[in-house]
Amino acid sequence: MSDEGTVGEVDVTQALGMPLEDAMRTQRAVRRLHTDPVPDDLLLHLLELSLKAPTSSNSQDWSYVVVKDREQKARIGRLYRVLYRAFAPVVERAAARDPDVARQMAPGKWQAENFADIPVFVIPCYRHGLKHMAIGWPQISVSSYYGSVYPAVQNLLLACRAVGLGASIQTLPIWFVPGAKRILGLPWNVNPVCIVPIGWAKGRYGPTKRRPIEEVVHVDRYGNRPFLET
Numbered sequence: 001m002s003d004e005g006t007v008g009e010v011d012v013t014q015a016l017g018m019p020l021e022d023a024m025r026t027q028r029a030v031r032r033l034h035t036d037p038v039p040d041d042l043l044l045h046l047l048e049l050s051l052k053a054p055t056s057s058n059s060q061d062w063s064y065v066v067v068k069d070r071e072q073k074a075r076i077g078r079l080y081r082v083l084y085r086a087f088a089p090v091v092e093r094a095a096a097r098d099p100d101v102a103r104q105m106a107p108g109k110w111q112a113e114n115f116a117d118i119p120v121f122v123i124p125c126y127r128h129g130l131k132h133m134a135i136g137w138p139q140i141s142v143s144s145y146y147g148s149v150y151p152a153v154q155n156l157l158l159a160c161r162a163v164g165l166g167a168s169i170q171t172l173p174i175w176f177v178p179g180a181k182r183i184l185g186l187p188w189n190v191n192p193v194c195i196v197p198i199g200w201a202k203g204r205y206g207p208t209k210r211r212p213i214e215e216v217v218h219v220d221r222y223g224n225r226p227f228l229e230t
């Protein structure tokens, strides 16, 4: 990034000044990406901003593995395609019932087929300490484990949106965690949480469609939804 805060055509400082509400309303899973590289200094700046997120007990036991090497991308891509092929029939059945799922299928398939051409992947990982040894039990340790990663990931998605990069949270490509750990050379106590493919956006941003707030908010006890019109 130059001293003036620009990367190529992008005035990063100005772009990151996007009103928060606009960024939040339009950030969405952008899976179709150009193959042009994402400059390291821009990515580092966005990653640094993303780490302003909270972690459980301020542990900050996170690592970002940034994958740019074509061979490494191809290795993860091969792992992904095995999982994608196994999971595709489930998604196809859901797509037959739900046009929103059907709309997401084509860009997802495009990514699976073009994995090694995507400029960069960020794989947020978290080290598990004693309290997370048995991920899955007790429930509270699970929430503090994954809850220490996803706030940073959402920050990253919003920052990408502001500067014109497309990104999305994905878990399917690394569902076979031992395989992903082997490829990435992760120590036994560091786990990949998700994978974020990033590139200049080809697909469109939002507005996104979400359930109405009146339906989601329960007051005092689950089931009491006074904001819902009857």
Ligand SMILES: Cc1cc2nc3c(=O)[nH]c(=O)nc-3n(C[C@H](O)[C@H](O)[C@H](O)COP(=O)(O)O)c2cc1C
Residues within 6 Å of the ligand: 027, 028, 029, 030, 104, 108, 168, 169, 170, 171, 172, 173, 208, 209
């Ligand atoms: C925990 C989590 C896992 C996800 N895993 C995948 C995935 O494996 N593949 C994928 O294409 N999208 C994945 N997504 C993206 C969601 O499908 C997407 O955010 C959701 O459909 C909303 O899309 P929109 O923001 O474009 O409306 C995941 C999202 C989350 C939060």
